[in-house]
Amino acid sequence: MSDINSSQYIGPEKILQKKQDYIIPCVYHFYNEPMQLVKGEMQYLYDHTGKQYLDCFAGVSVVNCGHCNPEITKAICDQVQTLQHTCTIYLTENIVNLAERLAQITPGRLQKTFFCSSGTEANEGAALLASIYTGKQEFISLRQGLHGRTKLTMSLTGLSLWRTDTNPVGGISFAPNAYCYRCPYGKRHPECDLACANEIEGIIKTATSGQVAAFFAEPIQGNGGIITPPPGYFKRVKEILNKYNILLIIDEVQTGFGRTGKMFAIEHYGVEPDIMTMAKALGNGVPVGAFTSRPEIADTYTRPGASTLGGNPVTSAAALATLDVIAKNNLPARAAELGKYLKRGLTELQKKHPLIGDIRGHGLMLGAELVNPDKSPAAQQLDTILEQMKDRGFLFGKNGPDRNVMAFQPPLVITREDLDNLLNNLADVLAHIA
Incomplete structure (x- = not known):
């Protein structure tokens, strides 16, 4: 129990009432009996009664360095007391230092960055840059991908759950994703010869007018169900795109900054993106997004552009401190090591519980898909498990088109002991799930 005075908080019931009265109802929440979270310390959260929770979702891959990390918090507080905001029409130092840092750590020749406030905005900007550079307006994205909540990024999203717009943007075609557990062709890797990647060429030839600016993809699909392409997938994709002069936009909003055991998940596949988008863990909870590209692409965006809050002194200070913490503690290597440990533990549970149909992911971005004996999605069982855990x-996520995938995306500062506690409790809960 933490030293929290519950009397100073209104509690879950009153929050739910205010939420119903004042929040647009699309803003949903987990749990039939939700708690009021009031405090965070590294890998732990606390509710208004002082109860401690091990956070295995990290605000959906946001607080990679832990809740209220003291080094990042200090950098934010120091900056907010000197210069909080100006906008990019004035010169400040943090924004250019952050852009320089990103040029040093992003793959290949990516060098020039535009800062904004979210992953959605980053993807929107990346699409604009691709169209400016290529002079083309069409896009291809993947089924089960998620790229944002604006009109364009929602239209690029291949999950019906998130496609709220009743009149989506046209000129977007969808390719099959590399969902090996439920291969759309009924094949197995590697005998499949990457049929899902090969299909992209057929889509270019038949479903588009040939004026495709870019192909959008998450290297691991987060909300889509931690869908993890097999080795060689993105190299084959890039070969096809190069043949038709189509740019590759890699969305690292969930996968970036050490989450998968490398600084960026696309590094698992040995491919250089033409444009890369990022957000979430870049600021460890401070709202910052960015898209970055090679100079010859970036330099075509010359008409005036600005993001009022993007890259302001405080968010840039937070991001710089975040990158310092990641480097100093070698969090990508830590995620790789602990991810293997967690995956082994989940695999042992899978041997005892056929409810776990598939385990996938890299590093500390793992998904366990729950299925019935006929392999149909076991979404109701997952809801029960989430509530009991x-x-x-213990807090973790659920995702996939049928919401039947347990998503483990904890702060990268989590410990082996924490994972043991998670696995032991999950074993107890699974033992009582029909």
């Missing part, structure tokens, strides 16, 4: 003090 929450009651035991």
Whole structure:
């Protein structure tokens, strides 16, 4: 129990009432009996009663360095007391230092960056840059991909759950994703010869007018169900795109900054993106997004552009401190090591519980897909597991088109002991799930 005075908080019931009265109802929440979270310390969260929870979702891959990391918090507080905001029409130092740092750590020749406030905005900007550079307006993205909540990025999203717009943007074609567990062709890797990647060429030839600016992809699809392409997938994709002079835009909003065991998940595949987008963990909870590209692409965006809050002194200070913490503690290597440990533990549970149909992912971005004996999605069982694990003090996510995939995306500062506690409690809960 933490030293929290519950009397100073209104509690879950009153929050739910205010939420119903004042929040647009699309803003949903987990759990039938949700708690009020009031405090965070590294890998732990606390509710208004002082109960501690092990956070295995990290605000959906945001607080990679832990909640209220003291080094990042200090950098934010120091900056907010000197210069909080100006806008990019004035010169400040943090923004250019951050852009320089990103040029040093991003793959290949990526060098020039535009800062904004979210992953959605980053993807929107990346699409604009691709059209400016190529002079083309069409896009291809993947089924089960998620790229944002604006009109264009929602139209690029291949998950019906998130496609709220009743009149989506046209000129977007969808390719099959590399969902090996449920291969759309009924094949197995590697005998499949990457049929899902090869299909992209057929889509270019038949479903587009040939004026495709870019192909959008998450290297691991987060909300899509931690869908993890096999080796060689993105190299084959890039070969096809190069043949038709189509840019590759890689969305690292969930996968970036050490999450998968490398600084960026696309590094697992040995491919250089033409444009890369990022957000979430870049600021460890401070709203910052960015898209970065090679100079010859970036330099075509010359008409005036600005993001009022993007890259302001405080968000840039937070991001610089975040990158310092990641480097100093070698968090990508830590994620790789602990991810293997967690995956082994989940695999042992899978041997005892056929409810776990598939385990996939890299590093500390892992998904366990729950299925019935006929391999149909076991979404109801996952809801029960989530609720019971929450009651035991463990939080993780659910995703996939049928919401039947347990998503483990904890702060990268989590410990092996924490993972043991998670696995032991999950074993107890699974033992009582029909």
